[in-house]
Amino acid sequence: MVSDAFDVFVQAGWQSTMKGGRVVHLFKSFPRLALTLICLLAGGRTTAAQFEERGRSVGEAEPYSIAVGDFNHDGKLDLAVASACCYNVSIFLGNGDGTFLPAVNYAAGFGPTSVVAGDFNHDGNLDLAVANSLSNYVSILLGNGDGTFRAGPQNPAVPAPDNFVAVGDFNGDGIPDLVGLSRNNPCKCISVFFGNGDGTFQDGVVTQPTFTMETLGVGDFNRDGKLDVVTAGTGSVNVFFGNGDGSFQYGASYPSGTSPESIAVADFNNDHKLDLAIANSEGGSVSVLIGNGDGTFKTPVNYPIGFAVSVAAADVNGDQKIDLIVGNDFGERGFNSSGATVFLGNGDGTFQQPGSFFPGVYDTSYVAVGDFNGDRKPDVAVTDFSRDDVMVLLNTGVVSLSPSTMLMFKKQAVGTTSPPQTVTLTNTGGSALKIASMKPAGQFSMTSTCGASVAPGANCTISVTFSPKTKGKLTGTITIIDSASTKPQVIDLFGTGT
Numbered sequence: 001m002v003s004d005a006f007d008v009f010v011q012a013g014w015q016s017t018m019k020g021g022r023v024v025h026l027f028k029s030f031p032r033l034a035l036t037l038i039c040l041l042a043g044g045r046t047t048a049a050q051f052e053e054r055g056r057s058v059g060e061a062e063p064y065s066i067a068v069g070d071f072n073h074d075g076k077l078d079l080a081v082a083s084a085c086c087y088n089v090s091i092f093l094g095n096g097d098g099t100f101l102p103a104v105n106y107a108a109g110f111g112p113t114s115v116v117a118g119d120f121n122h123d124g125n126l127d128l129a130v131a132n133s134l135s136n137y138v139s140i141l142l143g144n145g146d147g148t149f150r151a152g153p154q155n156p157a158v159p160a161p162d163n164f165v166a167v168g169d170f171n172g173d174g175i176p177d178l179v180g181l182s183r184n185n186p187c188k189c190i191s192v193f194f195g196n197g198d199g200t201f202q203d204g205v206v207t208q209p210t211f212t213m214e215t216l217g218v219g220d221f222n223r224d225g226k227l228d229v230v231t232a233g234t235g236s237v238n239v240f241f242g243n244g245d246g247s248f249q250y251g252a253s254y255p256s257g258t259s260p261e262s263i264a265v266a267d268f269n270n271d272h273k274l275d276l277a278i279a280n281s282e283g284g285s286v287s288v289l290i291g292n293g294d295g296t297f298k299t300p301v302n303y304p305i306g307f308a309v310s311v312a313a314a315d316v317n318g319d320q321k322i323d324l325i326v327g328n329d330f331g332e333r334g335f336n337s338s339g340a341t342v343f344l345g346n347g348d349g350t351f352q353q354p355g356s357f358f359p360g361v362y363d364t365s366y367v368a369v370g371d372f373n374g375d376r377k378p379d380v381a382v383t384d385f386s387r388d389d390v391m392v393l394l395n396t397g398v399v400s401l402s403p404s405t406m407l408m409f410k411k412q413a414v415g416t417t418s419p420p421q422t423v424t425l426t427n428t429g430g431s432a433l434k435i436a437s438m439k440p441a442g443q444f445s446m447t448s449t450c451g452a453s454v455a456p457g458a459n460c461t462i463s464v465t466f467s468p469k470t471k472g473k474l475t476g477t478i479t480i481i482d483s484a485s486t487k488p489q490v491i492d493l494f495g496t497g498t
Contacts (some may be wrong), residue, residue, distance in 0.1 A: 205246030257283025442476020442485025
């Protein structure tokens with residue numbers, strides 16, 4: 001059985017990432033490079049999305065993508081990581097505290113770039129399907145239920161090496177099927193492989209469109225009970241309506257960003273219609289398309305963010321609104337640190353400005369979400385392509401601040417004090433929040449009703465005023481040291497003295 005946490009992860013959105021055999025993407029516009037970096041680094045810190053590095057697990061060279069699931073039935077989530085340079089998939093069995101046992105490797109094809117989990121032979125154990133960017137087949141690894149795997153009886157042939165694979169029931173028979181995407185000649189195509197329920201698959205039903213496809217997402221976008229596919233390539237986002245037999249009808253097309261590498265599918269505005277978030281690595285943005293429920297989408301809204309190579313969807317701060325976790329690949333572009341950035345969702349299909357940036361990865365290639373320490377909060381796993389490991393970030397955000405964005409004060413004359421602005425702090429955890437200190441910095445002052453402790457579910461207020469002593473644009477912070485995290489909660493402040 002798949003764990004509840006994994007079910008939530010899957011329902012949050014089909015996710016994909018590909019880099020086509022790791023061809024280095026050259027950034028074509030240096031002005032846009034500067035803009036996206038400024039937008040990323042100037043974003044306010046969101047304390048309701050606090051993550052901390054728990055540990056790193058070393059695997060094969062060039063880890064590329066992650067499948068999350070409970071492979072040994074111990075109630076703890078495990079990882080399967082495809083490594084692009086080699087022939088292997090690495091299995092990391094979880095200890096239940098955010099750390100993992102050393103990797104055990106299993107042979108796949110050459111250049112594995114995508115891995116997905118599903119029960120392909122109906123034995124109650126999770127299996128793996130692996131897309132190989134340099135082999136003309138999808139590798140099938142059958143799970144033994146104890147965290148080990150064996151080669152499947154068949155590796156279904158593909159018309160061209162696949163860059164991406166996803167799982168879903170495309171013909172409604174209750175048996176998991178596979179869909180693969182190849183973005184390379186001789187077949188830039190989509191292939192659907194119907195599962196036989198015994199770990200083997202039928203020959204692929206191939207769709208070969210004329211437009212560019214670089215990544216793929218799966219969902220029932222027109223709510224007819226048949227799985228559909230959406231693809232994104234430089235120039236267009238395209239919808240394919242499933243006919244239930246592996247073939248598709250072409251739907252609407254929408255403009256896309258440059259070099260889209262990942263799609264997350266989820267309901268961002270709680271209207272029970274699937275929406276899309278697309279990471280555009282060289283476009284400097286994440287594009288959000290809100291679904292109308294009939295297979296069409298509203299005009300894309302672009303959120304600036306630097307070098308977005310992967311996107312996942314989950315409610316990271318427990319407010320019942322889907323958020324986005326975006327993997328940023330600065331390392332490939334010559335910077336020292338990559339990582340993940342959180343966009344908090346407003347629940348209406350819009351998102352706040354980029355929030356907390358969690359560095360520590362040199363060359364991000366994928367982000368995945370799962371509850372890796374059993375506290376019922378979504379954590380994040382990030383593959384580091386250059387350092388050959390996987391970093392786990394545990395969600396420690398039990399402090400919710402409202403508003404969570406920077407406090408912006410109106411222009412204020414030097415020597416005077418502004419009216420107060422108030423932030424509400426809520427302890428969303430199950431135990432008392434101990435507050436060690438709460439200090440302002442810059443030309444700002446504060447008072448608080450929080451005291452030394454906030455009970456579970458309780459809240460308190462922080463009142464902040466701006467008293468400029470000098471003219472010009474001024475920034476400051478309120479720094480809170482508490483028991484929720486080893487790192488401080490920070491409220492960003494801005495005002496202009498006149």
